Amino acid sequence: MNGNNVIQILFYLTVLLLTVKPLGIYMAQVYEGKPSLLSIWFGSFERALYRISGVKFEASMTWKEYAGAVMLFNILGIMAVYAIQRMQAFLPLNPLALPAVSPDSSFNTAVSFASNTNWQGYGGESTMSYFTQMLALTVQNFVSAATGMVVLVALIRGFVQKQTKTIGNFWVDLTRSTLYILIPLSLVMALVLVSQGTPQTFASSVKVTLVQPMKDASGKPAPEQLIALGPVASQIAIKQLGTNGGGFFNANSGHPFENPTPLSNFLEMLAILWIPAALCYTFGVMVQDRRQGWALLAAMLIIFIPCLLWSAQIEQQGNPLLTSLGVDQKPAAFQPGGNMEGKEARFGIVSSSIWSIATSAASNGSVNSMQDSFLPLGGMLPLWLIQLGEVIFGGVGSGLYGMIAFVIIAVFIAGLMIGRTPEYLGKKIEAYEMKMAALVALIPHIFILIPTALAVLLPAGKAGILNPGPHGFSEILYAFSSASGNNGSAFAGLSANTPFYNIALGLAMFFCRYWLIIPMLAVAGSLSAKKIVPVSSGTLPTHTPLFVFFLAMVVLIVGALTFFPALALGPIVEHLMLAGGNLR
Amino acid sequence: MLREQLRPAIMMFIFLTALTGIVYPLTVTGLAQVFFHKPANGSLLFASDGKPVGSALIGQNFDDPQYFWGRLSATTPPYNASASSGSNLGPANPALLEAVKARIAALRTVDPNNATTIPVDLVTASASGLDPQISLAGAYFQLPRVARVRHLPDETVRNIIDQNTTSRCLGILGEPAVNVLKVNLALDEFKK
Numbered sequence: 001m002n003g004n005n006v007i008q009i010l011f012y013l014t015v016l017l018l019t020v021k022p023l024g025i026y027m028a029q030v031y032e033g034k035p036s037l038l039s040i041w042f043g044s045f046e047r048a049l050y051r052i053s054g055v056k057f058e059a060s061m062t063w064k065e066y067a068g069a070v071m072l073f074n075i076l077g078i079m080a081v082y083a084i085q086r087m088q089a090f091l092p093l094n095p096l097a098l099p100a101v102s103p104d105s106s107f108n109t110a111v112s113f114a115s116n117t118n119w120q121g122y123g124g125e126s127t128m129s130y131f132t133q134m135l136a137l138t139v140q141n142f143v144s145a146a147t148g149m150v151v152l153v154a155l156i157r158g159f160v161q162k163q164t165k166t167i168g169n170f171w172v173d174l175t176r177s178t179l180y181i182l183i184p185l186s187l188v189m190a191l192v193l194v195s196q197g198t199p200q201t202f203a204s205s206v207k208v209t210l211v212q213p214m215k216d217a218s219g220k221p222a223p224e225q226l227i228a229l230g231p232v233a234s235q236i237a238i239k240q241l242g243t244n245g246g247g248f249f250n251a252n253s254g255h256p257f258e259n260p261t262p263l264s265n266f267l268e269m270l271a272i273l274w275i276p277a278a279l280c281y282t283f284g285v286m287v288q289d290r291r292q293g294w295a296l297l298a299a300m301l302i303i304f305i306p307c308l309l310w311s312a313q314i315e316q317q318g319n320p321l322l323t324s325l326g327v328d329q330k331p332a333a334f335q336p337g338g339n340m341e342g343k344e345a346r347f348g349i350v351s352s353s354i355w356s357i358a359t360s361a362a363s364n365g366s367v368n369s370m371q372d373s374f375l376p377l378g379g380m381l382p383l384w385l386i387q388l389g390e391v392i393f394g395g396v397g398s399g400l401y402g403m404i405a406f407v408i409i410a411v412f413i414a415g416l417m418i419g420r421t422p423e424y425l426g427k428k429i430e431a432y433e434m435k436m437a438a439l440v441a442l443i444p445h446i447f448i449l450i451p452t453a454l455a456v457l458l459p460a461g462k463a464g465i466l467n468p469g470p471h472g473f474s475e476i477l478y479a480f481s482s483a484s485g486n487n488g489s490a491f492a493g494l495s496a497n498t499p500f501y502n503i504a505l506g507l508a509m510f511f512c513r514y515w516l517i518i519p520m521l522a523v524a525g526s527l528s529a530k531k532i533v534p535v536s537s538g539t540l541p542t543h544t545p546l547f548v549f550f551l552a553m554v555v556l557i558v559g560a561l562t563f564f565p566a567l568a569l570g571p572i573v574e575h576l577m578l579a580g581g582n583l584r
Numbered sequence: 585m586l587r588e589q590l591r592p593a594i595m596m597f598i599f600l601t602a603l604t605g606i607v608y609p610l611t612v613t614g615l616a617q618v619f620f621h622k623p624a625n626g627s628l629l630f631a632s633d634g635k636p637v638g639s640a641l642i643g644q645n646f647d648d649p650q651y652f653w654g655r656l657s658a659t660t661p662p663y664n665a666s667a668s669s670g671s672n673l674g675p676a677n678p679a680l681l682e683a684v685k686a687r688i689a690a691l692r693t694v695d696p697n698n699a700t701t702i703p704v705d706l707v708t709a710s711a712s713g714l715d716p717q718i719s720l721a722g723a724y725f726q727l728p729r730v731a732r733v734r735h736l737p738d739e740t741v742r743n744i745i746d747q748n749t750t751s752r753c754l755g756i757l758g759e760p761a762v763n764v765l766k767v768n769l770a771l772d773e774f775k776k
Contacts, residue, residue: 004756011756053595068586072593080597126667135605142604171592178600183608190612197623197641200616205666206626208636211768212646216661227639227665229626233616234609251668254711256641257626261750262758318704319675322684328701328721335721336759341680341708342670345655345717346750348759369711370670373680471674493672578676 002331005350024281030180060166063525069170081110084136094129095204108502113140115513118246118488121497125228145242146177148397158527159425167524189237197260198233240271243395245365245488253368272364276393291543300392302552312353314378342370360385363395365488372491380571386485388559405440410554426532436519447484447508460500466493474570483508643716649694650733654764659713671709695729717761744770
């Protein structure tokens with residue numbers, strides 16, 4: 001690996017860690033209802049919203065009421081996104097006169113955007129009208145991110161409160177997340193992206209005259225290029241910040257309009273992890289022990305940093321088959337070299353590698369390079385990071401509540417080892433919490449492995465494969481991992497816009513989102529009702545390097561043991577074939 | 585329990601939709617059109633007669649020896665700016681090797697005396713199929729051919745390349761790259 005690769009990685013990590021604290025403190029202010037500049041300006045507007053909507057904003061909800069409100073709001077969202085896609089031909093802002101989206105694809109996309117997955121079976125610029133992109137997809141980008149954040153905040157209240165029946169007000173948490181955190185950050189981000197070259201217009205596609213005229217497939221002259229435009233920047237900003245990942249264009253952030261320059265690329269990569277990382281700090285502030293927040297962040301970094309370095313190293317080596325054709329893949333002053341298939345010239349190897357790791361560690365799922373064309377192990381790392389349960393940063397909110405589920409498992413195991421009742425932050429962890437945490441850890445495994453096995457048995461599943469051999473299996477495994485992890489990235493060669501994949505992946509996304517949210521809210525309710533046990537000499541400290549390491553190992557063992565056999569059938573065997581030069 | 589949440593759910597959904605789906609994108613559009621007019625409308629490039637000839641950010645297909653060639657494009661037709669896509673070919677896929685071999689053959693045919701090894705970005709497809717740029721190595725590899733076909737001194741062509749090269753941001757981020765479309769436009773201008 002060359003020097004600049006390491007410098008880019010270090011620069012990225014440094015800026016990320018420096019920006020965690022200010023945003024983390026600010027978000028804690030928002031959720032604790034303390035005044036900030038924005039809440040002073042918009043506070044009366046916020047209260048007016050509640051009044052008109054009939055929200056009793058002083059009333060705190062029990063966990064069941066909270067979960068009911070979450071589900072009601074999300075199901076409304078799914079229905080609205082479905083309806084808008086089906087009716088887009090009759091709605092305004094459709095300059096290309098795009099027809100209605102098919103029922104199965106509409107279902108898939110509706111669940112996908114509401115569940116913060118943003119798996120895309122369709123190509124954005126050729127499927128969705130500007131109206132759909134804005135009023136269906138951008139809206140869900142915001143509120144699905146906010147949904148993840150509010151569930152986390154409710155869980156944190158479970159640790160902070162004592163002997164309380166309620167965990168907060170969903171409508172207040174939802175509105176504050178959107179109004180004071182997501183919209184202001186997205187507004188700034190969107191304008192910076194426009195300054196770099198991301199379009200933001202309601203004008204239709206523009207036709208330009210090619211410098212060198214082409215001929216089409218039948219030999220007729222084709223002297224023009226039709227360039228798709230649209231309100232792109234406003235959607236890309238929230239897509240990166242809200243760990244959504246659903247692109248305006250088919251090529252996502254590989255498209256020069258979605259991600260025009262190295263600077264836009266850096267900011268978009270930073271945005272992938274910014275809120276998930278800062279929420280660790282918010283957690284520390286809210287539980288009044290900042291070391292606990294740093295400890296969770298450290299456990300994430302222990303797994304994240306080696307993946308960054310390894311990915312860049314793998315992709316930088318290049319494709320051995322191209323070396324044998326005499327292609328120059330060595331990094332030098334004038335070229336990044338390496339495995340450039342599916343990567344953009346302005347990003348080269350390391351900016352593509354960092355992105356692939358960040359987007360899969362967080363459940364963002366946007367891409368700036370095509371992961372299907374990564375080398376076998378380079379593609380395995382993002383796949384494996386998703387399979388770890390999307391808790392290494394993970395989705396906004398959802399990553400951290402998932403990580404707290406693993407903390408519950410870790411203190412439980414530690415409790416068994418030392419023979420004491422496990423506690424975390426002064427709350428006793430008992431059988432009920434442990435059952436819920438086990439659900440959160442295990443449900444995604446079921447929805448990854450069983451549908452993958454079915455898909456490779458059924459003709460409808462095998463029909464989607466693009467690449468032959470073990471890589472084809474990896475495509476299917478990646479699809480179900482991505483859907484179940486609510487990630488949304490893909491080995492995009494898989495033709496997934498078919499009724500089989502649209503429905504199967506749609507169900508996986510739905511259950512792996514809401515069947516985790518409900519148990520986590522149950523934990524929040526149960527913890528909230530408990531008293532706080534004072535710290536004693538027998539308390540297991542959870543901010544020490546020992547616990548951080550132990551936690552990372554629990555995450556690794558649960559993830560690695562479950563998926564090793566499946567990974568061996570896909571990327572690992574492909575790596576061995578490629579390295580050994582034996583491709584049959 | 586759920587029935588009393590129905591009105592808040594519907595009303596909040598409508599308000600948040602209006603806020604994030606209408607007010608927010610309209611605000612961004614308004615500010616973008618005022619302060620960043622050119623990039624907000626696609627960074628278009630115009631010929632001297634005022635006709636748009638492309639976008640500075642969207643590549644075009646070149647296979648004429650007098651022009652620099654860009655990355656391979658996996659869209660149909662190549663560089664289709666209405667349907668971006670990568671090839672998604674896996675590293676061991678025979679179709680990938682066929683595409684690479686075909687590009688090598690094409691590059692060697694138009695420049696048979698060039699014995700240097702071909703930089704990898706010239707024989708591989710980009711992520712978007714619309715990559716407007718190539719590496720400096722990819723440009724310098726083609727320099728002797730373009731200079732020869734156009735009867736220009738190497739130095740002139742090299743200057744045009746350097747003028748259309750972007751370096752790393754802050755000297756750290758991304759990779760230096762040459763904008764193929766801008767170089768080719770500059771070459772055509774230079775002839776006149």
